[in-house]
Amino acid sequence: MMAAIASRLQRLLYLRKAAQLVWRSTPKLTLANIVLVFLQSVLPLASLYLTKLIIDRITEGISTPQTSLQPVLLLIAIAALVAIIGDGLRSLAGWVSEAQSQIVTDYVQNLLHSKSIEVDLEYYENAQYYDFLHQAQTEASYRPTVIVNRFIQLGNSSLSLIGIGLLLFSFDWAIALILIIAAIPVFLVRLRFSQQLYRQWQQWTPQERMAHYYSTLITQVDHAKEIRLFDLGELFGRRFNTLRQAIRQQRISLSARRSFAESITQSSATLAVFTAFALMADRALMGAITIGSLVMYYQAFQRGQTLLRESLSYLASLYENSLFIANFYQFLDLKPMIVEPIKPARLPATLEGRIEFDRVSFSYPRSERSVLEQLKFTIEPGETIAIVGENGAGKTTLIKLLCRLYDPTAGAIRLDGIDLRDLSPSEIRTNISIVFQDYAHYHLTVQENIGVGDIQNWDNLAPIQQAAQWAKIEPTILKLPQGYDTILGKQFINGEELSIGEWQKVAIARSFLRQNHPILILDEPTSALDPQAEAEILEQLNQLTQKRTSIIISHRLSTVKFADRILVLKEGKMVETGNHRQLMEKSGIYATLFNTQAHYYR
Numbered sequence: 001m002m003a004a005i006a007s008r009l010q011r012l013l014y015l016r017k018a019a020q021l022v023w024r025s026t027p028k029l030t031l032a033n034i035v036l037v038f039l040q041s042v043l044p045l046a047s048l049y050l051t052k053l054i055i056d057r058i059t060e061g062i063s064t065p066q067t068s069l070q071p072v073l074l075l076i077a078i079a080a081l082v083a084i085i086g087d088g089l090r091s092l093a094g095w096v097s098e099a100q101s102q103i104v105t106d107y108v109q110n111l112l113h114s115k116s117i118e119v120d121l122e123y124y125e126n127a128q129y130y131d132f133l134h135q136a137q138t139e140a141s142y143r144p145t146v147i148v149n150r151f152i153q154l155g156n157s158s159l160s161l162i163g164i165g166l167l168l169f170s171f172d173w174a175i176a177l178i179l180i181i182a183a184i185p186v187f188l189v190r191l192r193f194s195q196q197l198y199r200q201w202q203q204w205t206p207q208e209r210m211a212h213y214y215s216t217l218i219t220q221v222d223h224a225k226e227i228r229l230f231d232l233g234e235l236f237g238r239r240f241n242t243l244r245q246a247i248r249q250q251r252i253s254l255s256a257r258r259s260f261a262e263s264i265t266q267s268s269a270t271l272a273v274f275t276a277f278a279l280m281a282d283r284a285l286m287g288a289i290t291i292g293s294l295v296m297y298y299q300a301f302q303r304g305q306t307l308l309r310e311s312l313s314y315l316a317s318l319y320e321n322s323l324f325i326a327n328f329y330q331f332l333d334l335k336p337m338i339v340e341p342i343k344p345a346r347l348p349a350t351l352e353g354r355i356e357f358d359r360v361s362f363s364y365p366r367s368e369r370s371v372l373e374q375l376k377f378t379i380e381p382g383e384t385i386a387i388v389g390e391n392g393a394g395k396t397t398l399i400k401l402l403c404r405l406y407d408p409t410a411g412a413i414r415l416d417g418i419d420l421r422d423l424s425p426s427e428i429r430t431n432i433s434i435v436f437q438d439y440a441h442y443h444l445t446v447q448e449n450i451g452v453g454d455i456q457n458w459d460n461l462a463p464i465q466q467a468a469q470w471a472k473i474e475p476t477i478l479k480l481p482q483g484y485d486t487i488l489g490k491q492f493i494n495g496e497e498l499s500i501g502e503w504q505k506v507a508i509a510r511s512f513l514r515q516n517h518p519i520l521i522l523d524e525p526t527s528a529l530d531p532q533a534e535a536e537i538l539e540q541l542n543q544l545t546q547k548r549t550s551i552i553i554s555h556r557l558s559t560v561k562f563a564d565r566i567l568v569l570k571e572g573k574m575v576e577t578g579n580h581r582q583l584m585e586k587s588g589i590y591a592t593l594f595n596t597q598a599h600y601y602r
């Protein structure tokens with residue numbers, strides 16, 4: 001009971017927040033919207049009154065011969081002017097509301113983007129996060145504008161309703177009561193179906209996302225080759241249809257039930273109008289009211305009914321929107337675990353680059369499995385360390401911890417003696433230059449693709465050209481139609497596709513751009529390169545890593561052979577350490593791996 005009340009109050013709070021959001025993003029247009037809707041609600045009252053005056057003048061004129069047409073024409077002209085102004089205001093209001101919703105949509109999208117950047121990497125490995133994101137993306141872009149419009153419309157229709165209600169009450173309270181009673185069932189039906197729609201929508205989200213996933217598998221370039229070669233199109237298409245069919249059927253069935261319930265309540269409301277009409281006709285026949293008044297009261301009753309229905313429907317819509325907007329605010333409330341300490345420690349102005357793993361253990365969130373166990377080693381400034389080990393040994397995970405994308409479950413990682421958890425994540429990351437195993441392909445120009453490695457200077461072509469030369473990709477770039485200005489990838493017009501190895505060289509160039517960063521991390525940097533390119537880049541690396549602390553992960557033992565020290569990981573534990581010669585003499589895991597690889601090259 002208390003929980004239900006708390007959740008209702010929370011929803012009211014979300015409505016307020018949504019209204020504030022719209023106000024913050026478009027104050028002028030919101031004000032214009034309020035004024036326009038207000039004016040639009042006053043005009044119908046004026047035209048009602050004008051209709052009464054016109055009819056009364058005509059009936060008077062019929063009974064009094066030789067009455068001039070002029071006063072009636074004047075009234076008709078005023079009524080026409082009011083109608084024209086009404087049309088103009090409606091068009092203007094349409095434009096204002098469109099402009100407002102465009103701005104709010106982009107504003108909301110920006111909030112979603114900021115939160116997506118802020119949350120931990122861990123959220124991206126969590127299906128519930130994607131459900132949240134999907135719900136926020138599909139609903140939040142337009143709901144805040146709808147909420148504000150509903151508030152304004154509710155305010156206005158309530159104002160008009162008060163006017164019409166007073167008019168009807170002054171005529172006959174029973175008629176006013178009929179008006180109210182007839183509207184209540186329509187309102188209750190709307191509330192009930194809003195709740196059902198929301199509940200079902202929450203259940204649909206994972207299925208909708210999965211259907212969307214199958215659709216992207218079929219339509220996106222990433223899988224286009226395999227879809228054709230393995231003939232997967234029909235299978236994925238079928239799965240998409242099965243999911244969509246289930247959702248569609250539930251939607252259609254809910255919509256049918258809603259329409260049926262609405263038609264019943266609506267018919268009773270229509271019956272009420274005619275009952276009221278009969279009562280009014282009786283009064284007119286008894287001579288208690290003029291024909292003009294009959295028309296006015298009847299129109300007032302009809303208008304009052306529309307207004308009341310609208311007001312209640314705006315209320316129901318506010319309720320429905322409060323349900324749907326809740327997910328957006330819950331998404332915005334997600335808290336990153338990897339945060340800036342309240343008083344971050346500062347790294348020395350010139351970082352030495354000593355890295356210390358002090359009995360570091362790690363399990364991924366929501367997983368019992370230990371990925372790293374009691375890792376203890378120190379990398380001295382300027383040292384080049386290689387990490388080897390079979391697939392799944394924990395090499396990339398170790399790097400993710402070092403970049404503070406995750407925090408260790410136990411133990412500590414220190415940079416120049418300072419625990420990473422005491423440092424601001426951005427300060428750690430600005431000292432590291434890295435090539436990830438699954439580096440990104442940006443469908444941007446070549447210059448931008450390399451420039452993202454040092455975003456403060458990405459306009460500066462000279463260092464980018466230098467990095468491209470070191471990564472041995474410049475000859476390829478110069479052959480592209482627009483050189484460094486060529487867009488890479490085929491997503492956009494005039495885009496040029498590179499080979500996988502060429503893309504990898506672009507990623508390497510990106511990391512070379514940060515040549516002043518004291519720590520260099522390369523996770524499988526040359527996996528797609530031909531032996532010649534690999535040798536050239538390794539040679540370059542040797543020069544660039546002279547004074548930097550460097551970590552290289554590679555399965556190609558020829559790549560790691562030259563490292564100062566090699567760490568061998570097995571199932572998250574460090575099982576051997578030493579330089580190439582020492583490890584070969586030891587005849588352990590490393591020596592076996594090296595000899596196996598060498599055997600295949602002989």
Ligand SMILES: Nc1ncnc2c1ncn2[C@@H]1O[C@H](COP(=O)(O)OP(=O)(O)OP(=O)(O)O)[C@@H](O)[C@H]1O
Pocket residue numbers: 125364367371389390391392393394395396397398437
């Ligand atoms: N995001 C994740 N959530 C849960 N488990 C993960 C995640 N990423 C990796 N793992 C698990 O952690 C273990 C270590 O993975 P990691 O990527 O560090 O291995 P690796 O040594 O780099 O392997 P490879 O040589 O194949 O690149 C694997 O068993 C993997 O299943």
